[in-house]
Amino acid sequence: MAATELPVEFDRSDATPRAVRGLAGSIVAAALALPGVIATVVPATAMAEQAPEQGVVALKYLNYRESQPGLKRIAVDAPSLYLLAPIGAHWSLEGSAVHDDVSGASPRYYSDVSGASVMHDQRNAGDLKVTRYFERSAIGLAASVSNEHDYRSRALSLDARFSSADNNTSWNTGLGVTNDRIDPVNRKVVNEKRRTTDLLLGLTQAWSAQDLVQANLTLGFGRGYFSDPYKMYDERPRKRNTGALLLRWNHRGENWPGTLRSSYRLYQDSFGVRAHTTEAAWVQPLGSAFTLMPLLRYHTQRAADFYYDPSTTAGTYPGPDVWTSTMSTDQRLSAFGALTWGARLDWKISPRWSADLKFERYEQRSGWRLGGNGSPGIAPFTANWLQVGLSSTF
Amino acid sequence: MHCEQVESDGDTVIEFSAMASVCKIRLAGVDAATARAWAEQAIAEVRRIEITYSRYRGDSIVSRINAAAGSGKAVALDAETADLLGFADQLWRASDGLFDITSGVLRRAWDFRSQRLPSQAELDVLLPLIGWGEVAWSREAIALPRPGMQLDFGGFGKEYAADRAAGLLQALGARSGIVNLGGDLRVLGPQPDGSPWRIAIAHPREPGGLIASLPVSQGALATSGDYERSMVVDGRRYCHLLHPRRGWPVSHWQAISVLAPACLAAGALTTIAMLKEGGAEAFLREQGVSWLAVDAQGRVSRVDPSQ
Numbered sequence: 001m002a003a004t005e006l007p008v009e010f011d012r013s014d015a016t017p018r019a020v021r022g023l024a025g026s027i028v029a030a031a032l033a034l035p036g037v038i039a040t041v042v043p044a045t046a047m048a049e050q051a052p053e054q055g056v057v058a059l060k061y062l063n064y065r066e067s068q069p070g071l072k073r074i075a076v077d078a079p080s081l082y083l084l085a086p087i088g089a090h091w092s093l094e095g096s097a098v099h100d101d102v103s104g105a106s107p108r109y110y111s112d113v114s115g116a117s118v119m120h121d122q123r124n125a126g127d128l129k130v131t132r133y134f135e136r137s138a139i140g141l142a143a144s145v146s147n148e149h150d151y152r153s154r155a156l157s158l159d160a161r162f163s164s165a166d167n168n169t170s171w172n173t174g175l176g177v178t179n180d181r182i183d184p185v186n187r188k189v190v191n192e193k194r195r196t197t198d199l200l201l202g203l204t205q206a207w208s209a210q211d212l213v214q215a216n217l218t219l220g221f222g223r224g225y226f227s228d229p230y231k232m233y234d235e236r237p238r239k240r241n242t243g244a245l246l247l248r249w250n251h252r253g254e255n256w257p258g259t260l261r262s263s264y265r266l267y268q269d270s271f272g273v274r275a276h277t278t279e280a281a282w283v284q285p286l287g288s289a290f291t292l293m294p295l296l297r298y299h300t301q302r303a304a305d306f307y308y309d310p311s312t313t314a315g316t317y318p319g320p321d322v323w324t325s326t327m328s329t330d331q332r333l334s335a336f337g338a339l340t341w342g343a344r345l346d347w348k349i350s351p352r353w354s355a356d357l358k359f360e361r362y363e364q365r366s367g368w369r370l371g372g373n374g375s376p377g378i379a380p381f382t383a384n385w386l387q388v389g390l391s392s393t394f
Numbered sequence: 395m396h397c398e399q400v401e402s403d404g405d406t407v408i409e410f411s412a413m414a415s416v417c418k419i420r421l422a423g424v425d426a427a428t429a430r431a432w433a434e435q436a437i438a439e440v441r442r443i444e445i446t447y448s449r450y451r452g453d454s455i456v457s458r459i460n461a462a463a464g465s466g467k468a469v470a471l472d473a474e475t476a477d478l479l480g481f482a483d484q485l486w487r488a489s490d491g492l493f494d495i496t497s498g499v500l501r502r503a504w505d506f507r508s509q510r511l512p513s514q515a516e517l518d519v520l521l522p523l524i525g526w527g528e529v530a531w532s533r534e535a536i537a538l539p540r541p542g543m544q545l546d547f548g549g550f551g552k553e554y555a556a557d558r559a560a561g562l563l564q565a566l567g568a569r570s571g572i573v574n575l576g577g578d579l580r581v582l583g584p585q586p587d588g589s590p591w592r593i594a595i596a597h598p599r600e601p602g603g604l605i606a607s608l609p610v611s612q613g614a615l616a617t618s619g620d621y622e623r624s625m626v627v628d629g630r631r632y633c634h635l636l637h638p639r640r641g642w643p644v645s646h647w648q649a650i651s652v653l654a655p656a657c658l659a660a661g662a663l664t665t666i667a668m669l670k671e672g673g674a675e676a677f678l679r680e681q682g683v684s685w686l687a688v689d690a691q692g693r694v695s696r697v698d699p700s701q
Binding site for chain 2: 112113114115
């Protein structure tokens, strides 16, 4: 079953446009958006392209729990494996695999359910990337698959990075195509399809010895089935174009050990959603073995044009008061504000081994929107992520 | 272990796991602290019943009765167990022997996780061990006549626990809420504003999906379905509802839900109706309860005798 969605699309504009966006996909997308769960390594520093000298193997375990009063409660456990292997002096091969186990959910609109109602879904996903390194550039080709019993996604992407002669500037560009097939168990639609083409253009500049700035523009062109077959009265346009601009500034302390990582992201799509996301994180070394990174992120967005507020009129509940050709009550498309806070602790156990622990809490409320009113009638939504990881070089 | 949350409408919902199911107690119209204190007592009662009638505990009354099967020795009964056996006896009579608490022995041949069908020979060995009518019992003592015979309260233990928990909550003062033990529900009273609860019925073929909903202000709603514990072998579904004389699963209905004043009644009626196959409608009509059935083709029929 796949009637679950996370409330926002997480910022993955710094990865290659290899988006795996599902319906169920939500959790998927959330898991994928986590650094290291399925990694597409794009260095965040402007530096010469070099083939990796060492291989990396990493094992991560993600636990995700969301809650919203009375609506649904989803739990996800996802172990994942990541492998990077240098091949000769100019090639590298990266691969990762993740397995999600999703359980728990209660329905909207009803106080309870009679009958054995166990929601259980599993997803298997993996990707493989080959990169060829040249003196000042690198070209990568990646493929990924994701399978659930009612949803299948296949993606292919190509990306290229170039550095200037002084290594202070680097450009990156990427092109990705994702084909999704949606075959919900309720047969609301049969064998529906969706194709998304993503384009990425990016520039990273070392401003000074302490400052690094980056600008990324991502454009997406999607056609096909975007509705959620598991939601009642959910009819979305068959076309969705997206644009996102990400600006980053990393500042390393001159007189103090530590780095500030800040970013701002503007997102707009043809559904009418416009979102602003700002983030600040502080990287603090603690002795020689530990690094602590606290993080704070704020997101605010306006609703999609066809989003309608849940009706309180008894006669139409839970349908809309006025029927239109496109409509949705998906809270991801509503107007809201959201805060994420968390921290990540990295532990360099030995030159070869390292471990990390990450916790993030997401809280979404209508009243937290800036520059307008939030959508009424939506209960606060919270989600927690806990991830542990262990990695080794070889 | 259980978790608790207060909803936006003020209801307190406590989720816990018991009797191998997800269970939920919803209490409305009281503050969270009171709701929590009440729910803890109700959960303790559910656990007491779970332990008392567990087949997996060697010292439970059920295990002692089963262990003495065929020995000629009678096992003494307490009042609560005698009441439950009396209820089971009534169900057996009202169902022409279809509801039989000695039929659990068929589990030895049916393993729904194995994807393997039992042979007729395996079933033929077990069928002579089924027969509540041959059990010698009174309110004081019981003796199973043949070695290998066993009693199983699984057919109504959960429903009984839901009723007991609800009764306890009502005695404590609860007037609005729902006790849900793995999909068998007992309503404590309407919502605080007097309106009925909107209770959905699980879709028998779409995990997580819903097929219908019913407004319920009081009483109990139980659903029996061929999807709960089942396996599909060669395109055919075999469910846990086994005919006590044939030893094979019934397949006439995908699911039947019954609305009755108590969960014990609702649960027993849905099980018997499933086992009655083509005779379910006539049986339920006789019982005068509201019900909703999904037939083998997925068609929904609904009968409310008050309308």
